[in-house]
Amino acid sequence: TSGTAPTVIDDLDFGTYTITETKVPDGYTASTTTWTVDIGANGQKELTVVNTLIRYGITVEKLDDEGNRLAGAKFELKDANGKLIHSWTSASDKVESIPNLKPGAYTITEIETPDGYTADNEVTNITVGAGFERL
Numbered sequence: 001t002s003g004t005a006p007t008v009i010d011d012l013d014f015g016t017y018t019i020t021e022t023k024v025p026d027g028y029t030a031s032t033t034t035w036t037v038d039i040g041a042n043g044q045k046e047l048t049v050v051n052t053l054i055r056y057g058i059t060v061e062k063l064d065d066e067g068n069r070l071a072g073a074k075f076e077l078k079d080a081n082g083k084l085i086h087s088w089t090s091a092s093d094k095v096e097s098i099p100n101l102k103p104g105a106y107t108i109t110e111i112e113t114p115d116g117y118t119a120d121n122e123v124t125n126i127t128v129g130a131g132f133e134r135l
Helices: none
Strands: 015-020 034-039 056-060 074-079 084-089 096-101 104-112 123-128
Touching: 056 123, 084 096
Parallel strands: none
Antiparallel strands: 015 034, 056 096, 074 084, 074 104, 104 123
């Protein structure tokens, strides 16, 4: 379950049981493990199943008005709470790859513009999740 309370199964006979996860909360990967649980004389067993949050990656490319990569622009990526997640300076020979992002809302802001260019002071809002590259 996705809550904090455990699921309790009562009134099982002594014996060996297998448990397989059949449904996973949205945004998490399913476990491929099948667990074997032996219920013996003490009659109680506990099993904890941990799901892994799916993380995503984005790439950012700064272009000039002719479509060429532009070096020297400084950017910040912040989460929905305004926490700085990543900062970088654009380069003419690569795009910026930002891996390992949790699903959610982010902003990308150009905080410094290369010499000879005007700043657009635009904040780009993105929502990372389904449709993004999974890591």
